[in-house]
Amino acid sequence: MKIDLETHPELKLAHALTCLIPEAIIVGGCPRDLINDLEIADVDVFIGFDDSMELLEIADRVTSLLKVQEIEYDFKEGYDLERDLIVGARILAGNLDINFMVSSDLTKEVLFEEFDLISSQAWLKRTEYGFIAKGTDDFHALNDRKILGYFFGNDHVDTIKEKYKNFLPMKVDKGFMASKAA
Numbered sequence: 001m002k003i004d005l006e007t008h009p010e011l012k013l014a015h016a017l018t019c020l021i022p023e024a025i026i027v028g029g030c031p032r033d034l035i036n037d038l039e040i041a042d043v044d045v046f047i048g049f050d051d052s053m054e055l056l057e058i059a060d061r062v063t064s065l066l067k068v069q070e071i072e073y074d075f076k077e078g079y080d081l082e083r084d085l086i087v088g089a090r091i092l093a094g095n096l097d098i099n100f101m102v103s104s105d106l107t108k109e110v111l112f113e114e115f116d117l118i119s120s121q122a123w124l125k126r127t128e129y130g131f132i133a134k135g136t137d138d139f140h141a142l143n144d145r146k147i148l149g150y151f152f153g154n155d156h157v158d159t160i161k162e163k164y165k166n167f168l169p170m171k172v173d174k175g176f177m178a179s180k181a182a
Helices: 009-020 030-037 054-067 108-114 137-143 157-164 174-181
Strands: 002-004 024-028 044-051 073-075 089-094 096-102 122-126 128-133 147-150 168-171
Touching: 009 044, 009 054, 009 096, 009 122, 009 128, 024 030, 024 108, 030 044, 030 122, 030 128, 044 054, 054 089, 073 157, 096 108, 128 137, 137 147, 147 157
Parallel strands: 044 096, 147 168
Antiparallel strands: 002 128, 024 044, 024 122, 073 089, 089 096, 122 128
């Protein structure tokens, strides 16, 4: 699904950020909501770093962009996602939630392994003029059937269930979708 920045101006800053930092990954709720033609609440951006010096360098590039764009921002403490990936720092800027992840090889697939929803296994691929919203095969298999697939319940899942009231919530075991495809 092609996303034009003129029809989604809230993504202009996200596009500028991914042009500045091509390794930045936009995944989760924003692409899921765009694919389902729902209003997006925020844009979760993930950027990997190896050490403190690299984190400072990348954060400086991000804040410089925000200053040029005259966007107010706040620094937030990093937090443990209670998984293998740890957020080293966060910057909240408008509707962007920029997460700096302690990971030398951060990919969308690595992030998907940590997510609580199959229905968040979607991402935005940057193009010259906007984005293309994509999802994993598992995402589409459930999404096309109006099923909100989740692995474990928590406040985040409850919030998504409220937004997706016309979807059937279904708890699945990790590996369920892969075993069905095999």
